Amino acid sequence: MRIAVIGAGALGGTFATLLSVGGHEVTVTARGAGLAAIRERGIRLEGGFGPATAHPTALERLVETPDLALVCTKAQDAEAAIAENAAVLDGAAVIVIQNGLDGVDTARRLLPRSDCFGALSIIAANHTEPGLVTVTTAAPTYLGRGSGPADAATRRWQAVLAEAVPCRAVDNFVGAQWTKLVVNMLNALPAITGLSVQGVVAHRGLRRLMTLSMREAVRVGMRRGIRFGAMQALGDRRLRAFSLLPAWAGQLLPLRMRARMGSVPNLGSTLQSVTRGQRTEVDHLNGVVVREAAAAGVPAPVNSRLTALVHEVEERGTFLSPDDVLARFSKSR
Missing domain, CATH: 1.10.1040.10 (N-(1-d-carboxylethyl)-l-norvaline Dehydrogenase; domain 2)
Incomplete structure (x- = not known):
């Protein structure tokens, strides 16, 4: 499956590496020293999920529509990052993995043709060097949307992610x-x-x-x-x-x-x-x-x-x- 990861920091780097190791075709977006490091050495993952190295395609912005996109930027950067990639993202399934309360609504507003979900990750990771992520706590990620029970589409994408990283479908995502x-x-x-x-x-x-x-x-x-x-x-x-x-x-x-x-x-x-x-x-x-x-x-x-x-x-x-x-x-x- 073609999976794009927007933002290759601590969480983005973790997901990109584990999904690459799981056999998916992964593209990440990054800038500056992070982009250069990933292009030169790939992403190195240490700690809780065990050592792994992945060499995803690394770009400043996406150039083709993926099957699934994970938005892993900081909350304050999500709107700009989604807008910058909207031309190729709109129509793809999008999972916003970040803190705060507004990420899924932002994605829906900017990507009206996309099926949008939210994910809450309890993974704790340190990203103190470009291209290197150290997982200090390996924990599940919770996927869902809305205030009701997890729907069939949520469970489908949960199954895809769970092949690479612990992931659970959650009811009452807003409450979560x-x-x-x-x-x-x-x-x-x-x-x-x-x-x-x-x-x-x-x-x-x-x-x-x-x-x-x-x-x-x-x-x-x-x-x-x-x-x-x-x-x-x-x-x-x-x-x-x-x-x-x-x-x-x-x-x-x-x-x-x-x-x-x-x-x-x-x-x-x-x-x-x-x-x-x-x-x-x-x-x-x-x-x-x-x-x-x-x-x-x-x-x-x-x-x-x-x-x-x-x-x-x-x-x-x-x-x-x-x-x-x-x-x-x-x-x-």
């Missing part, structure tokens, strides 16, 4: 997006402090802030009428119970997440963007909680402050110490 959004509250504090996710969770004060941001995200989702989807031992009942817990008790959630990550430092996608000097997707993570809170007519002070601090680090190029972060929150009370 919100569950993943709660999980993604892991990202902001590493980007602000420069610590790994495990390092943040190990710090008592930062762990409490992370817990508060997660609880706030759940409460906003509830105000928006969301029924949270099942993912990674989380679901509607458990998250609603979590929303009622005091911060000291709720910290069990990030502690459990850290335990599943293992000992290899998980840098988090937002920290990796900061380290590379790129824009982060914080506006589509903590920032979208703030946006949805405003739509519900409620405040989201924790995620608002975290969003602002990530942008401050982006602009300054220097991290804040844990004590400085805690002091900023203390002053905002």
Whole structure:
């Protein structure tokens, strides 16, 4: 099958390599040093899925219509990347694999003739060198669309992907997006402090802030009428119970997440963007909680402050110490 992967970063590189090894004809889009590295050496995959190397066709933009396209850019880059390739993508099946809530709607708007799906990947991977991806947590990807049961088309593409990478069809995909959004509250504090996710969770004060941001995200989702989807031992009942817990008790959630990550430092996608000097997707993570809170007519002070601090680090190029972060929150009370 001809499969295009738009964006060959951590997730895109992982999918492109595993699908190539699985026998598919894979084309990736990339730019700059990433494009040069893939053309010269291919994509090298290390870590959780085992060592593998693939040599997909590497282009700046697609030149022919694939059978299936995976959009693996950061959330803030998705619209431009889809629009740039729309001439050949429109009519192909498209799976948007990214964080946030807006990716599938963006693809549908730009590609009216395409059958569009969303995918939520729990794979954690570090992409600190062009052409090299290190998977720190090998985990499933959840495929679906809409708020109802997974349909036949979803199950068809799930079967295709599952031949190469763990993939499950999920009911209530919109609810699952919100569950993943709660999980993604892991990202902001590493980007602000420069610590790994495990390092943040190990710090008592930062762990409490992370817990508060997660609880706030759940409460906003509830105000928006969301029924949270099942993912990674989380679901509607458990998250609603979590929303009622005091911060000291709720910290069990990030502690459990850290335990599943293992000992290899998980840098988090937002920290990796900061380290590379790129824009982060914080506006589509903590920032979208703030946006949805405003739509519900409620405040989201924790995620608002975290969003602002990530942008401050982006602009300054220097991290804040844990004590400085805690002091900023203390002053905002």
